[in-house]
Amino acid sequence: MGKFEFKLPDIGEGVVEGEIVEWMVAVGDTVKEDDPILSVMTDKATVEIPAPCDGTVASLVGDAGDIIPVGGVCIVFDVEGEGNASAETEEKEETVEPVQEVPAPVVEEKPAPVKTPPAPAPATTAPVQRAAGTKALASPAVRQRARAANIDLQLVAGSGPAGRISHADLDRHIAGGATGATASMPIGGVPKVARTGTEDIKVIGLRRKIADGMMASYSTIPHFSYFEEVDITELESLRQHLNATRPDGAPKLTYLPFIMQALVKALAQRPECNALYDDEAGVVTRHEAIHLGIATQTDRGLYVPVVKHVEAMDIWQSAAEMTRVTQATRDGKAGVEDLSGSTFTITSLGRLGGLGATPIINKPEVGILGVHNAKERPVVKNGQVVVRRIMNLSSSWDHRVVDGHDGASLVQLIKSYLEHPATIFM
Numbered sequence: 196m197g198k199f200e201f202k203l204p205d206i207g208e209g210v211v212e213g214e215i216v217e218w219m220v221a222v223g224d225t226v227k228e229d230d231p232i233l234s235v236m237t238d239k240a241t242v243e244i245p246a247p248c249d250g251t252v253a254s255l256v257g258d259a260g261d262i263i264p265v266g267g268v269c270i271v272f273d274v275e276g277e278g279n280a281s282a283e284t285e286e287k288e289e290t291v292e293p294v295q296e297v298p299a300p301v302v303e304e305k306p307a308p309v310k311t312p313p314a315p316a317p318a319t320t321a322p323v324q325r326a327a328g329t330k331a332l333a334s335p336a337v338r339q340r341a342r343a344a345n346i347d348l349q350l351v352a353g354s355g356p357a358g359r360i361s362h363a364d365l366d367r368h369i370a371g372g373a374t375g376a377t378a379s380m381p382i383g384g385v386p387k388v389a390r391t392g393t394e395d396i397k398v399i400g401l402r403r404k405i406a407d408g409m410m411a412s413y414s415t416i417p418h419f420s421y422f423e424e425v426d427i428t429e430l431e432s433l434r435q436h437l438n439a440t441r442p443d444g445a446p447k448l449t450y451l452p453f454i455m456q457a458l459v460k461a462l463a464q465r466p467e468c469n470a471l472y473d474d475e476a477g478v479v480t481r482h483e484a485i486h487l488g489i490a491t492q493t494d495r496g497l498y499v500p501v502v503k504h505v506e507a508m509d510i511w512q513s514a515a516e517m518t519r520v521t522q523a524t525r526d527g528k529a530g531v532e533d534l535s536g537s538t539f540t541i542t543s544l545g546r547l548g549g550l551g552a553t554p555i556i557n558k559p560e561v562g563i564l565g566v567h568n569a570k571e572r573p574v575v576k577n578g579q580v581v582v583r584r585i586m587n588l589s590s591s592w593d594h595r596v597v598d599g600h601d602g603a604s605l606v607q608l609i610k611s612y613l614e615h616p617a618t619i620f621m
Contacts, residue, residue, distance in 0.1 A: 197278025200268045201247050203235070210237045212264045215257050216400040219243075220270075224252045232270060235263075236400050241495075241527075250274040260399030332359040340365060401496035412558040415474060417594045420553045421603050423610055427569055428584045430616045437510070445511050450586070451489070451543060452514040454566060454609070456619050459485055459506050461608035462539065468605050469538050471559045472596050479561070479596050488537030488557055491521045499557060500524045501537040510620075541566060551589045561597050562605070565589035586613075 203213060213235035220232045226246045233244040250272030256263065263269050271280070331348035333341070337360055341348050344365075351368045353360035398406060427450070434448050441447070462469040462485055470481045485506045488499040500520035505513055523529040540557040541564050548568030556563050567587040574583045588609065592602035612619050 197274055197276050198253065198280035199248055199250055199272040199274045199278040200280050201270045201272065203263050203265050203267055203269045204244070205265055206235065206237060206242050206244075210265060212262050213237045214400060214403070215259050215261050215263060215269075216241060217259060218255055220246075220252050220255075222252050222254060226250060226252065226272075236404065241401070244269075246272075248272060248274055260397055260403070333361075337362055337365055344369065401498075405497055408558065409555055412555050416556050416558060418553065418556065418591045419594045419599060419602070420589060420591045421599070421606055422551050422587065422589050423606050425586045425588060425610045425613050426574070426583050427586045427613055430613050431569070431584050433616045442511070446514045446518050448510065448514055450566070450569065451517060451541065452510050453613065453616065453619060454541065454564070455487055455502070455505050455513045455517070456508075456510055457609045457612035458487065458539065458541075458564070460612060460619065461605050463506075464608060465601055465605040467597060467601055468562045468592075470561050470596070471538065472561050472593060473559060474595070482538045484538065486536050486538045488540035488560075489517055489521055490540060490542035490557075491524050493525045493527075495527070498524045498529070498534060499537060499540060500529055500533050501535065503536065539563070544568070548587070550587055554589060554591050556591055556593055561593040562602060563591050564606075564609070565591075 206213065214237075216234040216236050218233060220226055220230075226232060227249050228247065229245045231243045232246045232252075235242055235244055251274075253271045253273045256267070256269050256271075272278075331351065332353060332355070333348055338348065340362070341351070346365070346368065348360060351360050351364055352358075353364050355361050355364075430450070430453060434450070434453070438447050466481045466483075467479075469485060470479050472479050483506075484504055486501050486503045487505050488501050491498050491500055500523070502508075502513065502516045502520060508516065520529060520533050523533060537557065537560065539560055539562060542554050543566040544552065546568055548566070550567065552565050552567070554563045554565040565588065567589065569584050569586040571582050572585045573580050574585065575581075576583065588606060590602060590606050592599075
């Protein structure tokens with residue numbers, strides 16, 4: 196039997212370390228080659244590390260949240276044969292002197308005294324809730340006791356049929372054991388109890404990556420935000436028509452594919468907004484290609500999969516590729532290629548859209564567009580109050596390289612395309 200030391204492999208170009216997200220094995224577990232043993236997060240993606248051999252887990256290096264370097268030992272297996280552990284390591288393990296066992300003193304055992312189990316407490320009937328405003332039910336004797344004790348029976352919880360109050364209920368109330376009856380809740384309701392418990396949750400994995408990324412963006416980028424509302428009544432009519440007549444196999448259209456295509460046209464006129472800023476080098480790189488990040492909420496946290504070359508797609512291709520990358524991300528199957536390379540990001544709050552937000556820029560990009568839910572509202576159009584479908588847009592910009600006029604102009608271009616949707620395809 197030998198030791199096999201498994202070192203964290205090279206899991207991506209330029210990756211020098213990884214954060215332990217989850218151990219999928221424990222000491223003593225038997226594994227087969229290629230069984231998943233460890234989930235590691237890097238700056239680029241989260242990857243599962245498979246077992247390099249058959250064996251039994253002898254030791255694990257690090258806990259969830261710990262950083263381990265590429266090339267560092269992360270797990271040791273007991274394997275058949277010699278293994279790969281260095282002779283020095285095995286020698287250290289073999290030369291550890293066993294602890295000398297000292298015989299425990301003999302103690303004369305005495306029979307344990309026989310304890311008589313306590314008599315069971317009499318069962319109590321749970322108080323029955325009584326509708327607020329109804330008269331308390333009680334016998335004349337109970338009422339007389341209550342009057343003598345200056346107790347309002349409306350504040351006493353009854354355990355009898357239909358909430359009838361018994362002498363025992365009155366005794367519990369006097370002793371302070373009533374279930375929270377108050378003037379505002381004269382029934383056997385649940386008392387309001389002050390809570391003092393706390394729960395400590397270690398910020399690790401994706402949550403820490405998000406925290407680090409947001410801190411880097413917000414602390415280094417001087418954000419300015421711009422808001423606008425868009426009348427998408429005509430766009431909704433077009434969307435419904437296209438969905439009703441869509442080709443076989445084509446995805447159902449949401450608003451996002453239209454916004455993606457509107458961005459293609461708008462960014463062509465405002466190229467300074469489709470750019471990445473290297474603040475250390477002081478260089479802004481404008482991109483002709485439009486790679487749109489789509490902020491996607493998953494069970495594991497917020498990811499930004501990327502739809503590449505939207506400028507080369509039609510509305511159906513945009514919808515299909517967006518569906519592919521976002522679903523792969525939710526399923527945990529998106530690769531590094533799907534999660535990197537964006538030049539501009541869209542974040543949609545969907546049904547939680549609200550009226551506005553101040554989205555944080557996905558560094559090193561220079562802008563981000565927030566999409567809020569669409570609602571029918573009364574608006575004034577041609578001097579008449581009419582009902583129209585209105586969507587709010589919010590945006591944030593890196594004021595170091597994008598002037599307020601430029602960011603606002605891009606949003607106004609998007610507004611124009613969405614309010615006159617035929618122009619998106621012209």
